[in-house]
Amino acid sequence: xxxxxxxxxxxxxxxxxxxxxxxxxxxxxxxxxxxxxxxxxxxxxxxxxxxxxxxxxxxxxxxxxxxxxxxxxxxxxxxxxxxxxxxxxxxxxxxxxxxxxxxxxxxxxxxxxxxxxxxxxxxxxxxxxxxxx
Amino acid sequence: xxxxxxxxxxxxxxxxxxxxxxxxxxxxxxxxxxxxxxxxxxxxxxxxxxxxxxxxxxxxxxxxxxxxxxxxxxxxxxxxxxxxxxxxxxxxxxxxxxxxxxxxxxxxxxxxxxxxxxxxxxxxxxxxxxxxxxxxxxxxxxxxxxxxxxxxxxxxxxxxxxxxxxxxxxxxxxxxxxxxxxxxxxxxxxxxxxxxxxxxxxxxxxxxxxxxxxxxxxxxxxxxxxxxxxxxxxxxxxxxxxxxxxxxxxxxxxxxxxxxxxxxxxxxxxxxxxxxxxxxxxxxxxxxxxxxxxxxxxxxxxxxxxxxxxxxxxxxxxxxxxxxxxxxxxxxxxxxxxxxxxxxxxxxxxxxxxxxxxxxxxxxxxxxxxxxxxxxxxxxxxxxxxxxxxxxxxxxxxxxxxxxxxxxxxxxxxxxxxxxxxxxxxxxxxxxxxxxxxxxxxxxxxxxxxxxxxxxxxxxxxxxxxxxxxxxxxxxxxxxxxxxxxxxxxxxxxxxxxxxxxxxxxxxxxxxxxxxxxxxxxxxxxxxxxxxxxxxxxxxxxxxxxxxxxxxxxxxxxxxxxxxxxxxxxxxxxxxxxxxxxxxxxxxxxxxxxxxxxxxxxxxxxxxxxxxxxxxxxxxxx
Numbered sequence: 233x234x235x236x237x238x239x240x241x242x243x244x245x246x247x248x249x250x251x252x253x254x255x256x257x258x259x260x261x262x263x264x265x266x267x268x269x270x271x272x273x274x275x276x277x278x279x280x281x282x283x284x285x286x287x288x289x290x291x292x293x294x295x296x297x298x299x300x301x302x303x304x305x306x307x308x309x310x311x312x313x314x315x316x317x318x319x320x321x322x323x324x325x326x327x328x329x330x331x332x333x334x335x336x337x338x339x340x341x342x343x344x345x346x347x348x349x350x351x352x353x354x355x356x357x358x359x360x361x362x363x364x365x
Numbered sequence: 366x367x368x369x370x371x372x373x374x375x376x377x378x379x380x381x382x383x384x385x386x387x388x389x390x391x392x393x394x395x396x397x398x399x400x401x402x403x404x405x406x407x408x409x410x411x412x413x414x415x416x417x418x419x420x421x422x423x424x425x426x427x428x429x430x431x432x433x434x435x436x437x438x439x440x441x442x443x444x445x446x447x448x449x450x451x452x453x454x455x456x457x458x459x460x461x462x463x464x465x466x467x468x469x470x471x472x473x474x475x476x477x478x479x480x481x482x483x484x485x486x487x488x489x490x491x492x493x494x495x496x497x498x499x500x501x502x503x504x505x506x507x508x509x510x511x512x513x514x515x516x517x518x519x520x521x522x523x524x525x526x527x528x529x530x531x532x533x534x535x536x537x538x539x540x541x542x543x544x545x546x547x548x549x550x551x552x553x554x555x556x557x558x559x560x561x562x563x564x565x566x567x568x569x570x571x572x573x574x575x576x577x578x579x580x581x582x583x584x585x586x587x588x589x590x591x592x593x594x595x596x597x598x599x600x601x602x603x604x605x606x607x608x609x610x611x612x613x614x615x616x617x618x619x620x621x622x623x624x625x626x627x628x629x630x631x632x633x634x635x636x637x638x639x640x641x642x643x644x645x646x647x648x649x650x651x652x653x654x655x656x657x658x659x660x661x662x663x664x665x666x667x668x669x670x671x672x673x674x675x676x677x678x679x680x681x682x683x684x685x686x687x688x689x690x691x692x693x694x695x696x697x698x699x700x701x702x703x704x705x706x707x708x709x710x711x712x713x714x715x716x717x718x719x720x721x722x723x724x725x726x727x728x729x730x731x732x733x734x735x736x737x738x739x740x741x742x743x744x745x746x747x748x749x750x751x752x753x754x755x756x757x758x759x760x761x762x763x764x765x766x767x768x769x770x771x772x773x774x775x776x777x778x779x780x781x782x783x784x785x786x787x788x789x790x791x792x793x794x795x796x797x798x799x800x801x802x803x804x805x806x807x808x809x810x811x812x813x814x815x816x817x818x819x820x821x822x823x824x825x826x827x828x829x830x831x832x833x834x835x836x837x838x839x840x841x842x843x844x845x846x847x848x849x850x851x852x853x854x855x856x857x858x859x860x861x862x863x864x865x866x867x868x869x870x871x872x873x874x875x876x877x878x879x880x881x882x883x884x885x886x887x888x889x890x891x892x893x894x895x896x897x898x899x900x901x902x903x904x905x906x907x908x909x910x911x912x913x914x915x916x917x918x919x920x921x922x923x924x925x926x927x928x929x930x931x932x933x934x935x936x937x938x939x940x941x942x943x944x945x946x947x948x949x950x951x952x953x954x955x956x957x958x959x960x961x962x963x964x965x966x967x968x969x970x971x972x973x974x975x976x977x978x979x980x981x982x983x984x985x986x987x
Contacts, residue, residue, distance in 0.1 A: 235870055235919050237828045247823040306881040308826060317835055318844050328828070343828045345868040346918045352847040355833040357864060361826040361884070 234272040235344050239362060241275045243340035246332060247364075259332040261300075261340035263292045264313045264358065266320055267327035273342040280342070284323045286315065292331065293319070307364040315356040323350050328358050366730060367426040368766050370399070371418045372409050372436070378426070380405035382445065383766055386419065386432055390531065390738045390760035390774075394454040397432050401446045411439045417450045418536070421766065423731065431764060433536035453491055454534045454541070457518035462488040466510040475506035477524050478543060481532070484524075485541050489517045497540040501528060505708045510699065523699050529712050531739050544739070550756070551742040553734050555726065557749070560734065562770055564748050565724040575717040576684035577692040580677050580710040582700025586613060587673045592624070596661045603658040606651040610671035615644050617651060618666040625664045677706040684718035722757070723776025730764075730771050738762050744775060825872045827884075834862040869917035876915045876964075878981040887911040893968070902978040904934055904970035916964040916986060923960040925986035928952045929968070934976015937969040940983070954985060 243261075250256040269281020286293045293313070300311045311330060325348045331337040341360060348356060369378050380401045388395035397419065405411070415436045422428025434452035441447075462484060468475030473483060478501035485493040505528060512520050525532050525543070532543040555561050591608055593601035600607035619641075620627040632640025634655060642651050642659075651667060653659050684691075695713070700706045726744070728734065736742070738759050746753040761774035835848050840860035842848040848860070871877075878885060880900045891909035893902055902910055916922065922942040929938060929951045939946040943961025964986055970976050 235868075237825045237870055237872060239823050239825050244823050248821075251821070303882070308882070317842055317848065328830070341825055343825075343870075345828065345830055345870065346920075348830070348832065348867055352845055353835045355835070355861075356867070357831045357833070359829040359831070361828075363824055363826045365822045365824065 235346065236273045237341065237343040237345075237360075238273050238275050238277070239341045240277050240339055242278055242338045243330075244275075246338060246340060258338060259334055261295075261311070261330040261332045263294050263331050263333060263337070264311075265291050265293075265327075265329050265331060266315065266323075266325050267329075268323055268325060269327045270344060273344050277339065277342045279339055280327045280329050282327070284320055284325070286319045292337065295330075309362045309364075311358075311360045311362070313358045313360075315350065315358075317352050317355050320350050321352055324348070325350050325356070328360075330360060366766065366768070367422045367424075367428075369420040369426040372411070373415055375409040377401065377405050377408050380408060381766075384419070385766075386764040388533070388738050388762045390758065394458075395432070395434075395452045395533070396437075397434075397450050397452075399448040399450070401448060403441065403444050403446055405446060411436065411446070411448070413438060417448070421764070430536045433534075433539065452534050452536065453539075454518065456491055457485065457489040457521060458516050460488055460490065460517055461514060462512040462517050462520060463514050464488075464512045466507070466512070468506060468508050475508060475510075476503065477501040477505065477507060477528055480507070480510055481521060481524050481543050484512070484517045484520055485543075489541075491534070491541050492539055493541040493543065497535075497538070498543040499530075499545065501530075505712070507705065526697075527699075527709060527712070529716055533738065535737075542739075549737070549740050551735065551737075551740045551759075554743040554745060555728060555734075557746040560728055561744075561746075562727040562729060565726055565746065567722065567724045567746075567749055567753060568776075569720055569722055571688055571691070571720045573717060573721060574684070574688060574691040574719075575693045575714065576688070577680040577690055578678065578710055578714050578717075579692075579694040580679075580700070580706045580713070581674055581694060581696045582677075582698075582706040585673050586670045588668065588670045591667045591669075593665055594623075595659050595663045595665065601665060603653070603661055605645075605653065606659070606665060606667060608649050608651065608667055608669065610669075611646050611649055612644060612669035612671055615651065615667065615669040617642055618668075619659070619663050621660070621663055623664040625666055677710050679707075679710045679714055681714055681718040688720070721777055722753075722755075723760070723774065725772060725774050727770050727772055730769050736762055736771060736773060742775070827869065827871045827876075829866070830868040831864045832867045833864050836860055836862060866914055866917045868919060869914050870919045871916060874916070874919075874984070874987040876981075876983040878912070878915075879979070885912045885915055887913045887965075891967075893970070900979065901932075902968075902981075904936075904968075904976045904978075906973045906975070907970050909967065909969050911967045912965050914963050914965055915983060916962075918962050920987050921960050921962060922957065922964050922986045924954055924956050925949075925964060926952065926954045926984050927966060928982045928984075929978055930980040930982075931976060931978045934970055934974065934978070935972035936976065936978070937971045939967040939969075941965045941967070 246258045249258050250260060265280050265283045266286065267280035267283040271281050283291045285291055295311050295313045300309045302309050326344055328343045328345065330340040332340065341362065369376065370381055371377065382400040382402060384397055384399045386397040413436050417434060417436055418430065419432035420427040420430050432452060434450050435455055437449045437451050439446055439448045466473055466480050473479035478498050482493050482498050485491050521532055530543060530545050532541060534541050557564055595601050595603055615631060617629045617631065618625040618627060619629050629641040630639065632643055634643055640654055642653055645652050697709060700709065728736065736759060738761065740759050741756045742759060743756050744753060757775040758777060759773050759775055763772040837860040838854050839857050840848055841854040841856045848854050880895050880902050881897055883895050883897065886895050890911045893904045893908045893910035895902055925940055927938055927940055927949050929936065938949050938951055940949050940955060942957040942959065943963035944959035946967050947958060949955040966981060966983060
């Protein structure tokens with residue numbers, strides 16, 4: 233396993249579509265998934281390797297209200313998401329991905345990280361910063 | 366070499382003195398010139414248009430059919446008759462086609478190869494099918510292809526030019542072929558001194574280069590309306606009305622009422638008897654009939670159509686940087702949309718933006734080489750300087766009888782096509798210039814390519830994961846079976862632990878700090894100033910700056926390289942992998958005494974003065 237974090241090719245498609253189309257075809261990323269996969273993320277990824285339920289039967293959760301926040305001076309977007317103590321318990325989490333809310337949600341970014349054992353006692357905050365250059 | 370020549374059904378080989386057969390790369394007809402002794406007339410009465418066929422061989426005289434066509438002319442010269450014949454492509458010249466291939470309606474659906482097959486078989490009377498015509502695909506298609514009382518040969522050339530393909534007739538299969546240039550590869554290699562009998566003279570030429578191309582296509586007729594009042598509106602006088610564009614067709618309404626409803630009659634000076642106005646296209650003026658004038662204060666509506674050209678411009682930066690600027694404007698009259706013009710421009714630019722290489726080779730004549738125009742064939746010349754070893758296309762093949770060698774022109778230039786195109790282009794340009802001579806509406810479509818010079822990139826900067834651990838009973842979380850127990854857990858949140866780092870990773874495991882934010886600044890430590898506006902880290906004497914973890918719990922760190930960019934000052938640079946800070950040298954890989962999983966940096970101003978740092982990069986730690 234190798235940790236890593238990438239903006240996927242799909243993520244770039246979302247970006248270019250939303251930059252140049254008056255009526256974009258894709259929604260902006262506004263929800264996330266977590267998982268237990270350990271394969272190094274690559275730009276061709278379209279989903280988490282092994283997503284898990286955050287709440288029963290539901291694998292997605294909205295990012296925190298007020299996010300993404302945009303720094304238009306430095307062209308940085310900050311996304312903050314939280315897994316509450318009641319979310320995704322019983323999993324050793326190693327994956328995180330930002331998704332939009334298209335009919336079939338598209339994955340904007342994929343991160344594989346050091347494992348966290350998720351229990352009732354643990355709340356996890358994910359902070360992702362993306363930049364346009 | 367053995368040969369056989371038949372005119373009609375009569376074998377005239379015994380009367381043959383010699384022939385020279387020439388087939389040219391591209392789509393022109395091949396030609397063969399015979400010399401017969403005069404007594405061939407006793408075998409057959411010659412006439413133009415008779416069929417003539419030629420074979421050659423090494424085992425029998427009919428091993429390979431090399432020509433099938435028609436006598437174009439015959440010329441007695443004393444005891445010799447010279448006969449010139451053209452191959453069956455001539456049938457495409459002798460016929461006529463009038464048809465519009467509309468992609469929305471016609472079965473060809475805009476696919477160029479299908480249009481070609483239909484033209485050749487239906488209007489040329491020749492054979493062509495899926496075995497001889499390559500599928501042109503759907504990337505380049507024609508929305509509309511108009512054939513208006515023209516010969517099929519000229520239309521086939523237009524299709525070939527659009528794709529930069531070739532077409533030709535093969536006598537051995539009796540089929541017309543349509544394919545990309547250099548489509549087939551000859552597996553044989555021609556080497557100077559082995560198959561090639563003479564050291565060739567190589568030519569490198571950039572005189573046909575184009576790397577800044579403007580394609581002017583056909584015009585689109587556009588309608589417009591202009592209104593005014595004689596004596597009041599600028600340009601509306603009793604002596605004439607100025608309009609904006611050079612008109613193609615005009616309709617004029619004029620009377621005292623506003624809006625005018627009386628349609629006036631147009632005419633031609635000294636040609637029409639009764640008319641109200643005529644049109645001076647050059648001056649773009651509606652003029653009253655000579656010796657008359659428009660009525661002062663009358664209202665006029667001028668409805669007219671004019672030609673709007675569809676030009677497009679593209680350029681090749683790499684070729685311009687290598688060879689300088691080569692600018693060309695071409696006019697293609699069969700373009701009917703911007704998409705067509707763009708496709709043709711892209712194709713031409715790809716072909717003409719690099720130099721051409723060409724030469725003539727004398728190749729031994731045998732049955733194994735199977736040379737054909739349009740083939741790519743490896744050429745090796747280790748005698749010339751510089752040496753040549755590359756695949757080139759056979760542009761022309763000359764077969765002589767009697768002779769022990771064939772001649773081929775090879776290269777990636779195609780003078781005849783380029784010359785033909787330039788001649789045709791000149792003709793089109795003259796026609797188009799006449800049509801668009803005074804058209805002052807110029808639509809410039811310029812292609813701006815930012816993909817290499819100024820690309821937009823969306824990328825991840827870093828990911829940070831923190832955790833909060835719950836403990837004790839001084840918290841109540843609804844739905845949590847450990848911390849939501851009535852009678853045990855108390856409302857409040859003092860049992861919620863602080864947010865602590867679990868994982869921090871930079872994109873690609875490279876940390877670049879340019880101080881446009883303070884995400885990685887350790888607050889309360891050090892007096893150096895992070896100037897997010899100026900994007901600098903400034904120091905006064907002996908001041909310190911320190912970061913929080915820039916990589917955390919992302920794998921063991923044993924080495925790292927810190928590179929600092931500054932505009933002034935002298936510094937002590939330090940890094941820690943989690944145990945303690947150690948002094949490092951900018952740009953030099955450092956091995957930590959104690960590996961760890963918490964990478965940070967620290968900088969001191971070391972000269973008792975001031976200083977400014979603009980960037981810190983830490984890399985090579987994973």
